[in-house]
Amino acid sequence: MGLQVGLGAHPECGDCPIRHRAVCARCETDELAALEQIKYYRSYQAGQTITWSGDRMDFVASVVTGIATLTQTMEDGRRQMVGLLLPSDFVGRPGRVTAAYDVTATTDVLMCCFRKKPFEEMMGKTPHIAERLLEMTLDELDAAREWMLLLGRKTAREKIASLIAIIARRHASLHLRRTGGSMVVDLPLTREEMADYLGLTLETVSRQISALKKEGVISLEGKRHVTIPDFDRLLEEAGDDSDGGMLA
Template identity: 60%
Template structure:
């Protein structure tokens, strides 16, 4: 379940070097981090951290995708965050977290002992600054999601979700009809969007029937009409961009 990986990647060659919590670090600081870090891998479906469990390490996601989720007594579940490579898990100054962290696909983490890392945060402005930026970015994302959860219709939620995936997978270029991997199950998508899995399935079918998207198989789709998709999200054409 929790397989410590030995592959000793050099920080300087790390794929998340320029975006993770270490992004602003200079060579000396990087050397220090290098001496502290350990890698851990988790298989798809594994729980990385349980809510309330004492937090012994903090970590950066090196590869894979993990989700943060909260569950109520009666089983209702809501995802409250999505962690992609370079995102940070855990928070200095707190001994536990208030949600579960789960690997949705195979995940590799770059881990640091929490106590030692906290000390480092206090002594290394570059890390505190970057951690602040990461937290503020996540806060922006969380706020967008609050609008979705509180006010959008099922169809708008699904369209927003698809548009997000499309934006993320098309790497800069607007190549429209690439095949996009859904990664998650209908149930996970439902928990992400505050819906039931049946509603998710129905809305996918509806968007397909309306020619907005097309499915190659159940986990892969293409965007057939990007303009229509944008329209369905309910968002402004411009996301608050200055002219």
């Protein structure tokens, strides 16, 4: 979450997120060249599991296109999503051999991968990579803490409103369109995935979306296409103090 660096920031960069958005370390050329040499691409189909928790994972990667999730599962099947990976987000942990979470592609996904060992060696040689990764990880930690407030203290209605706001913000540079003051977003998740994100059941998700729709906070075309006539109203429903830097 929250690992994006605006596309506009480094216009000279190319198509791989690690390079142009994730750990490009301000586009310093030699680092780019080195990273360039060890990267490779992998694609996954919608629904495909990228790694299972506990499996060996010998690469780190960055999402180029598509959406993936991190989830934890208890023995009895209860599931909680703990990460939502959008383009430019980073997965994997330098210095760890096995995956800690199930990583699943919810849409078709293209990943830009780096074998862990050469990546770690590069990190040792190019300090900016560790600094950039630190910055990204701190952003993720902030997002996780916001998420904890949501899980622990928000009502079902507030959770739904928050999720829509979060997706609207995160997709801002990707899929968001402003149409005369109103925002339009496509929800990239099924009701069940939203439930796993929010710590609810899919029935409750469905009911609360219907309620927000009936009351005019959002409007729906089909099941996924959401129009937000008044973003501030949505934030109010979400229980958020403020916009938190939507357009900062």
